[in-house]
Amino acid sequence: xxxxxxxxxxxPQNRPIIITGPCSAETEEQVMKTAQMIVDxxxxxxxxxxxxxxxxTRPGSFEGIGFEGLKWLKKVKDTFGFKITTEVANTQHVxxxxxxxxxxxxxxxxxTVNPFSVQEVAxxxxxxxxxxxxxxxINPDLELWKGAVERIYNAGITRIGLIHRGFSKFGNxxxxxxxxxxxxxxxxxxxxxxxxxxxxxxxxxxxxxLLEVSQTALDLNYDGVMLESHCDPSNAWSDAKQQxxxxxxxxxxxxxxxxxxxxxxxQVFHHNIEDxxxxxxxxxxxxxxxxxxxxxxxxxxxxxxxxxxxxxLQPDRWNEIIDKAMQMAGPLDLSEEFISKVxxxxxxxxxNHQERIMQGDRKNxxxx
Ligand code: PEP
Ligand code: MN
Numbered sequence: 001x002x003x004x005x006x007x008x009x010x011x012p013q014n015r016p017i018i019i020t021g022p023c024s025a026e027t028e029e030q031v032m033k034t035a036q037m038i039v040d041x042x043x044x045x046x047x048x049x050x051x052x053x054x055x056x057t058r059p060g061s062f063e064g065i066g067f068e069g070l071k072w073l074k075k076v077k078d079t080f081g082f083k084i085t086t087e088v089a090n091t092q093h094v095x096x097x098x099x100x101x102x103x104x105x106x107x108x109x110x111x112t113v114n115p116f117s118v119q120e121v122a123x124x125x126x127x128x129x130x131x132x133x134x135x136x137x138i139n140p141d142l143e144l145w146k147g148a149v150e151r152i153y154n155a156g157i158t159r160i161g162l163i164h165r166g167f168s169k170f171g172n173x174x175x176x177x178x179x180x181x182x183x184x185x186x187x188x189x190x191x192x193x194x195x196x197x198x199x200x201x202x203x204x205x206x207x208x209x210l211l212e213v214s215q216t217a218l219d220l221n222y223d224g225v226m227l228e229s230h231c232d233p234s235n236a237w238s239d240a241k242q243q244x245x246x247x248x249x250x251x252x253x254x255x256x257x258x259x260x261x262x263x264x265x266x267q268v269f270h271h272n273i274e275d276x277x278x279x280x281x282x283x284x285x286x287x288x289x290x291x292x293x294x295x296x297x298x299x300x301x302x303x304x305x306x307x308x309x310x311x312x313l314q315p316d317r318w319n320e321i322i323d324k325a326m327q328m329a330g331p332l333d334l335s336e337e338f339i340s341k342v343x344x345x346x347x348x349x350x351x352n353h354q355e356r357i358m359q360g361d362r363k364n365x366x367x368x
Pocket of ligand 1: 051
């Protein structure tokens with residue numbers, strides 16, 4: 001589908017887009033104080049955010065202040081001139097947010113996963129020319145994210161942006177939601193000019209990693225950051241661990257971020273980059289060729305296993321492969337996490353090949 005998507009908000013010239021404000025609107029005082037602190041820092045921001053309805057994973061925690069909080073957001077807009085934005089998840093949210101004069105809305109990660117909900121929001125927005133940001137779904141499903149963009153676009157909204165907030169994980173990682181950078185990168189191939197913002201707060205889940213994750217996003221050509229800020233982060237009613245004061249936001253993150261340029265006219269630079277890219281292309285070719293070779297060997301093993309009626313999966317052998325690879329990883333400056341992911345993917349492909357050999361035989365037996 002050919003889409004004519006426009007920028008939801010203007011791209012500033014020499015700095016990233018900044019959307020900030022508390023995770024949740026808690027009290028009028030907290031919302032106003034946070035906005036005042038942003039002004040006191042001389043921090044130029046593009047939008048002030050606050051959650052009014054909070055979709056919490058488990059019940060029992062603060063689920064948002066509701067309509068009352070929208071009036072505080074409006075007060076921020078009237079007092080400080082900030083554009084305001086909040087999350088909407090159903091028809092009532094959309095109508096309420098529009099009623100108080102919201103400047104943009106975003107669709108949260110727990111809503112993007114559900115096509116019924118996205119469609120409900122899209123229908124409620126029909127005929128309203130308002131910018132809509134769409135967060136990635138909590139599960140790493142590119143099609144769901146694309147589908148949400150299409151549903152909103154089909155409702156007649158043309159100013160659409162993406163917000164990358166990371167994906168749910170199982171097991172331990174340093175992130176609250178793993179970034180899986182390859183997913184937004186892939187989405188950008190479908191929608192090359194669409195604005196994309198990183199929500200480092202929900203990726204990190206803590207304050208320590210905010211700068212690093214935000215910088216990675218800018219290095220990948222993202223347009224800006226959404227970062228939660230709060231006048232008193234440690235006592236926030238939601239997401240206390242990841243919020244920062246407007247002072248910390250400026251001093252520890254925004255002022256340290258470096259903007260990179262996507263296209264540079266400089267000839268020497270261009271030549272060097274081209275040279276390196278050709279080397280990368282050659283290595284990628286070789287890697288794929290080698291994997292093809294590996295699969296051929298693996299297929300031979302599969303045939304041998306079949307003749308001798310041996311199970312496809314041999315756990316001892318697999319552990320041995322992983323152990324050997326881990327020993328090699330360190331000196332090559334490759335993380336164990338990365339090597340283990342790559343090997344698991346290769347191993348899975350090998351198993352698929354070998355299974356096909358085993359099953360193919362069974363199918364033939366049935367036919368005969
Ligand atoms: C939020 O922005 O406060 C929020 C709930 O985000 P997400 O939908 O990414 O979890
Ligand atoms: Mn939050």
